[in-house]
Amino acid sequence: xxxxxxRIKELPICxxxxxxxxxxxxxxxxxxxLLAIILRTGTASENVLGLGARVLVRFGGxxxxxxxxxxxxxxxxxxxxxxTAQLKAALELGRRLVSTQPVERAVVRSPQDVANLLMAxxxxxxxxxxxxxxxxxxxxxxxxxxxxRGSVSTSLIRVSEVFREAVRENCPAIIxxxxxxxxxxxxxxxxxxxxxxxxxxxxxxxxxxxxxxIIGQQRYVSLKERGLGFK
Numbered sequence: 089x090x091x092x093x094x095r096i097k098e099l100p101i102c103x104x105x106x107x108x109x110x111x112x113x114x115x116x117x118x119x120x121x122l123l124a125i126i127l128r129t130g131t132a133s134e135n136v137l138g139l140g141a142r143v144l145v146r147f148g149g150x151x152x153x154x155x156x157x158x159x160x161x162x163x164x165x166x167x168x169x170x171x172t173a174q175l176k177a178a179l180e181l182g183r184r185l186v187s188t189q190p191v192e193r194a195v196v197r198s199p200q201d202v203a204n205l206l207m208a209x210x211x212x213x214x215x216x217x218x219x220x221x222x223x224x225x226x227x228x229x230x231x232x233x234x235x236x237r238g239s240v241s242t243s244l245i246r247v248s249e250v251f252r253e254a255v256r257e258n259c260p261a262i263i264x265x266x267x268x269x270x271x272x273x274x275x276x277x278x279x280x281x282x283x284x285x286x287x288x289x290x291x292x293x294x295x296x297x298x299x300x301x302i303i304g305q306q307r308y309v310s311l312k313e314r315g316l317g318f319k
Contacts, residue, residue, distance in 0.1 A: 105137070119144060126178045131166045139166045151305065154179045154212050183209055194229045196221065199310035202263055202301055206232070210267040210303040218245075221263040222254055223298070230257055236266075245282055247289040254295050262290070264300040273304030275316055283317025 105121040114122065123140035130136035143164060147153045153161070153175065161172040196202055202221060210217060218236040221229055233253045236245070254262050264286055268274075283300045290297040299312040311317050 119150060123175075126174055127167075127171050128174075134166060143167070150179075151212060154183070155214070183212075196223060196227050196229060196263065196298075199299055199301055199308070199313060202265060202299070203303065203308040205229070206265055206301075207303055207306070207308060210265065211271075211305050213267050214269050216266055216269060218250075218264065218266040220250060220253065221265060222257055222259045223261045223263070225260055227261070230259060232265075245285060247286065250286055251289065251293055251295060255293065259295060261296040261298050263298050265303060266301075267303040271305030271307075273302040273307050273309040275302055275309055275311055275314070280311065280317045283311050284319070287318055 105117060105124045108121065109117055109125065117125075120137060120140045123144065124136040127136050127140060130139045134142070143153070143166075144150070146164060147156050147161075158172055158176060161167050161175065162169055167175075194201070194205055196205075205221075206219070210219070216236075216238060217234055219232050219234050221232050224230055231253070235249050250264070251262070253259075264283070266279075279300070279302060283297075286300070287297045297318075299310055300317060302309045302311070
């Protein structure tokens with residue numbers, strides 16, 4: 089027996105994603121409905137809501153879609169190059185929106201504030217990146233320069249690079265952030281050693297290192313909260 093999937097136009101108006109967005113706003117829509125609006129059409133055997141739901145399950149949610157390559161998405165039944173391009177463009181716009189927030193006078197009061205600023209971007213990176221959150225005297229974010237890309241280890245870290253922008257901007261405090269591409273933010277012994285090295289250098293430069301966050305997949309760890317590397 090062939091399962092019947094009604095076309096979107098056959099659904100009651102109150103169940104159509106575009107109409108629901110217009111009447112109730114985008115926040116009221118599920119991920120499946122938002123994805124359906126981006127993809128626009130389904131296939132002969134599957135409406136666009138079914139396609140959106142299947143793709144989300146197949147790739148493990150929005151984070152999985154963002155990590156998937158263009159070729160992987162194109163190979164999925166019902167997508168193809170045009171829909172994949174639409175999807176990748178929408179995800180990139182979302183990523184860019186998040187990446188602009190740290191420079192818009194965000195205030196850091198807790199590790200969670202830093203995680204909120206950077207997790208959506210750094211949690212999806214496929215290699216290690218180390219960034220420095222530069223803060224002014226009111227704990228407002230000045231900028232978040234990237235210092236290293238690749239393995240973050242004591243053998244590669246140069247203190248002059250870590251603090252260069254902080255010295256240039258005359259920042260009284262910084263927060264160190266790097267990601268674990270594995271998705272597990274558990275600190276390694278190397279992470280603790282790097283933290284100790286940076287904290288000691290900050291004391292010499294009279295720049296307070298407030299924390300070191302490790303970003304994973306929708307999780308983070310504050311080394312300061314765990315008492316690792318801060319003495």
